[in-house]
Amino acid sequence: MIGSLLLLGIAANAWVLGSTRERIYDDTTRMPVYDFALVLGTSPYTHTGNPNALFTNRIKAAAQLYHDGRVRHLLVSGANPSRAYNEPRKMYQALRRRGVPNYAITLDYAGFRTLDSIVRAQRIFGLNAFVIVSQRYHEYRALFLAQHEGIEAIGYTWPEEDRRQPLRTEAREYLARVKAVLDLYVLHTRPRFLGPHRPIDLGPSSARGYIAGRASS
Numbered sequence: 001m002i003g004s005l006l007l008l009g010i011a012a013n014a015w016v017l018g019s020t021r022e023r024i025y026d027d028t029t030r031m032p033v034y035d036f037a038l039v040l041g042t043s044p045y046t047h048t049g050n051p052n053a054l055f056t057n058r059i060k061a062a063a064q065l066y067h068d069g070r071v072r073h074l075l076v077s078g079a080n081p082s083r084a085y086n087e088p089r090k091m092y093q094a095l096r097r098r099g100v101p102n103y104a105i106t107l108d109y110a111g112f113r114t115l116d117s118i119v120r121a122q123r124i125f126g127l128n129a130f131v132i133v134s135q136r137y138h139e140y141r142a143l144f145l146a147q148h149e150g151i152e153a154i155g156y157t158w159p160e161e162d163r164r165q166p167l168r169t170e171a172r173e174y175l176a177r178v179k180a181v182l183d184l185y186v187l188h189t190r191p192r193f194l195g196p197h198r199p200i201d202l203g204p205s206s207a208r209g210y211i212a213g214r215a216s217s
Contacts, residue, residue: 012181013174020143024136024155028068031154035202036130037062037071038121038153040142041078041087041111044094054135057158059091062133063098065156071131072202073104075121077111087111106200114138114176115183116191118145123191126199131156137165137173141180148184 025031039062044055065071074095078087088107095105106125111117121127129152132142139155146153165173183189 009174009178012178016144016177016180017140019147020140020155023143023153024139024157026136026157026159026161028064028070028156031070031131031156033070034129034131034154035072036121036127036200037065037074037156038117038127038130038132039074039076039091039095040114040117040132040134040138041076041091043085043087044090053161055090055094057135057161058133059094059098061156061158062091063095063100064158065131065133066100066104070156073106073200074100075106075108075125075127075130075200077108077117077120079112080109081112110191110193112192114142115145115180115189116193118142118151119149119191120194122149122151123194124196124198126197128152133157135161135165136163137170141173141177144177144180145184 039058042052042055042058044052046052062074062076066074076088076091076095078091080086080088086109088109088111092105092107096102108117108120108125110120118132121130128150132139132146132153132155134142134155134157136155136157139157143153143155
C-alpha cells in the first residue's frame with residue numbers, strides 16, 4: 001500500500017513537471033506578449049510576521065510584465081476570508097505602489113485555491129490565454145491546471161528569485177501536485193464559487209473586484 005502511494009506521488013509529480021516545464025520563463029525578452037496576466041495570491045507576511053519574499057517577488061514580476069509591455073492587464077486572484085486578511089487588496093496596493101495604473105488591475109476575491117483562480121479566470125473573467133505569475137515550483141501545478149481547462153498559458157517568475165525553497169514548502173507542493181491530479185481526474189473538483197460571466201474590458205476604467213459574481217467595493 002505504501003509503495004503504491006509512493007509510486008502515485010512520483011508519477012503525478014513527473015507528469016505535472018514534465019508537461020509544463022518548457023512553458024515557464026524568467027526573461028521577459030524571450031516570452032510571447034499576452035493581453036492578460038493572472039497573479040496568484042499569497043500573504044504579504046509570513047507566519048512570523050516578517051515580509052513574505054514570495055509575495056514581494058510576485059508583485060515585482062507582475063509589475064515588470066506590465067511595464068515591459070508583455071501584458072496589458074493584471075488579474076489578481078486570492079483569498080479574502082475576513083476583513084483582516086485580503087490577498088487581492090494587498091496585491092492591488094502593492095502593484096499601485098510600483099506604478100501599475102488603476103485601470104490595468106482587476107481583483108478576484110474568490111481565488112481560495114490555485115484551481116479556483118485558474119478556472120475563475122476563464123469562466124468568470126473570460127480569459128482563455130494568459131501569463132501565470134507565481135514562483136516556479138508553484139507554476140508547474142498552475143500550468144497543469146490551466147492545460148486541463150484548455151487555457152493557453154505560460155508562467156513567469158521573478159528572475160532573481162532563488163529556485164530553492166525550504167524543505168517544508170517543497171514537500172507541501174509535492175503533495176499539492178498529487179492532489180491536483182486527483183482533483184482533475186478522480187474527484188472532478190470545481191471552484192467554491194463561480195457566478196455570472198464578468199469579462200474584463202481592456203479600455204481605461206476603475207479597478208474592479210468580484211466575488212462569487214458580485215461586484216464588491
